[in-house]
Amino acid sequence: MRALVAVLTASLLVACVDATHQEEVQALGGETPGVPRGPLHRPGQPCLICHGGLGPASHEFSVAGTVYAVRSQSAPATGAQVQIEDINGSVLTATTNAAGNFYVPVDTWQPTYPTQMQVSLGSLSQQMATHAGRNGSCAGCHTSPQGPTSPGAVYVALSASDLPEGGL
Amino acid sequence: MNRRWFFAGAVMAGSMVNAASCSSVPSDATIGIDAPPDSVTEFGPVGDYLDHRCGTLDCHGSSTRNLQIWGCEGMRLASTDIPECSRALGGKATTPEEYEATYRSLVGLEPTVMSEVVSGHGQDPDLLTFVRKARGLEAHKGGVLITPGDPQDICITSWLAGQTNVSACTPNAISYPQFPVLDASTE
Numbered sequence: 001m002r003a004l005v006a007v008l009t010a011s012l013l014v015a016c017v018d019a020t021h022q023e024e025v026q027a028l029g030g031e032t033p034g035v036p037r038g039p040l041h042r043p044g045q046p047c048l049i050c051h052g053g054l055g056p057a058s059h060e061f062s063v064a065g066t067v068y069a070v071r072s073q074s075a076p077a078t079g080a081q082v083q084i085e086d087i088n089g090s091v092l093t094a095t096t097n098a099a100g101n102f103y104v105p106v107d108t109w110q111p112t113y114p115t116q117m118q119v120s121l122g123s124l125s126q127q128m129a130t131h132a133g134r135n136g137s138c139a140g141c142h143t144s145p146q147g148p149t150s151p152g153a154v155y156v157a158l159s160a161s162d163l164p165e166g167g168l
Numbered sequence: 169m170n171r172r173w174f175f176a177g178a179v180m181a182g183s184m185v186n187a188a189s190c191s192s193v194p195s196d197a198t199i200g201i202d203a204p205p206d207s208v209t210e211f212g213p214v215g216d217y218l219d220h221r222c223g224t225l226d227c228h229g230s231s232t233r234n235l236q237i238w239g240c241e242g243m244r245l246a247s248t249d250i251p252e253c254s255r256a257l258g259g260k261a262t263t264p265e266e267y268e269a270t271y272r273s274l275v276g277l278e279p280t281v282m283s284e285v286v287s288g289h290g291q292d293p294d295l296l297t298f299v300r301k302a303r304g305l306e307a308h309k310g311g312v313l314i315t316p317g318d319p320q321d322i323c324i325t326s327w328l329a330g331q332t333n334v335s336a337c338t339p340n341a342i343s344y345p346q347f348p349v350l351d352a353s354t355e
Contacts, residue, residue, distance in 0.1 A: 087311075089348040113311060114224075116347040129252070130241050131345055133310050135226035146258075148244035149225060151251045 024049045025056065040099040043076060044144065044153060046137035047103060062110045064103035065138025067096045067119050069163065071155040072145070076100025080121040080156055086111035104136075111136075122164060124156045201283035204327050206271050208264050213337035214327045215239060215267045218274075220342050221320065222302075225251060227310055235298060236273040238266035245269055274298065290329030299324065313344075320344055 028045055035041050047064035050057040063084055067077040080096040084104070092109040094102040114131040129151075135141065138154050146152035157163050205211055219239030223229040229242025229251070238245050239262040240253035252259025275282050281295050293299045297306065302324070304312030314320040319340035326333035 083350065085347045085350045087345055087347070091349050114345050116345075116350045118350055127350065130220070130224050131347075133222075133224045133227035141225035146250045148247055148249055149230070149251070151225075 018054060021049075021054045039097050039101060039103070043099045043101055044139055046139040047101075048135070048137040048140070051103070052136070053106075059103075060106045061103045061136065062106045062108075063092075063094075063115070063136040063138075064101070065142070065154060066100045067102065068100055068153050068155045069121075070157045070160050072152060073155075073160070077119070077121050077156045080119050083118045083120070084111060085116050087114050088112050119154060119156050121156045124162060126154075126156055201279050202286040203275050203279075203282060204286050205330060205332065206268070206275075208267055210332045211271050211327065212262075212267055213332060213334045214323055215270050216262065217320065217323050217337045217341040218270060219262060221313060221344060222310070223270075235277055236269070238262070238269045240266075285328055286330065290325055290327075293325050293328050296328075299328075318344075 028042070028049060031037060031041060043066040045066075047061055051059055051061040051064060053060050065082075067080045067082065069075045069077045076098065077096055077100050078098050080100070080102075082094045082096065082102050083091060084094070085091045090109070090111065092104060092111075094104055096102045114133050116128060116131050118125060118127040120126075132141075141150060142152065142154050143150045144153045215237075216239065218237050219229075219241045222235075223237030223239055223242035225242050227233075228235050228237040229239075230236070231243065237243070240249075240251065240259055242251055244251060245263065245266045249263075250259055253261055278297060281297075285292055285295050294303070294305065300306040301308035301310075302313045303316065303321070314324070319336040322333050323337035323341045326336060
């Protein structure tokens, strides 16, 4: 009888696992050596796969992503302001950290989609050409390199020559 | 012996009937439906509106969706193109092939219902699931996008009625969604 209960319980647990989500998490790969889990980890990855409420991360975000200094280059934009506005006119501004990452905890702000975004750093500013319809992960669409289904990573300067003397 | 001849005769007769019935259908025959206009002139403005409003890469600008929208603001058809309309930024405008791909996806969602709506001169657009979802009459992850009578709605329904209201589609419908803060700061 106990064995039967155990088998049934196990099968129920298996049935509750979201296989698609598990595959998405697996596809992200492991942590970069030397970078601990935390605000600086996994720049450029779609944050909400793990931080969207389905786990495995414990901190849940509504919007999160990575901003780079120059289009198609890998240096992060540190201290950039990410302004997010939802369709009701509610605005939240987040600041990128040393990895170029920013994140908005769900208990801080949850937008009503669609949203519009703008990133700025000093005198440089880029407004998103389209709106976001449903995905709070920037890298859900903004992957590198550019291609038919990606505009490339988020950046503040079109070219290095746009940067102020001495860089950012 | 008689039995063998009986079966042989039956098989031959059957084959002749089959051959006759097949040969009566032209090889290029199709089962047709009434469909809305598909030309770039008439569907193009609708396609541009759909690309802008519904075709972002996280929504219907994805090949994983039932309704797939292609265009320069979202998913591109050619492997060498990027989601960018501006030539200055390395992009290019939506191509005729992309309009056709969007058209086929949209009309192919519910072909018999589409046929019914079109044959009724667009009088009952709500019969179509994509209209009900956009109007918020049915569950839609993207929320309520259009209100009956607004330019977006007129763009869609005029096309379904066979007379695309181009001015409703562009630039009016393209002005949605409207963000009070960021849009105002860039004006």
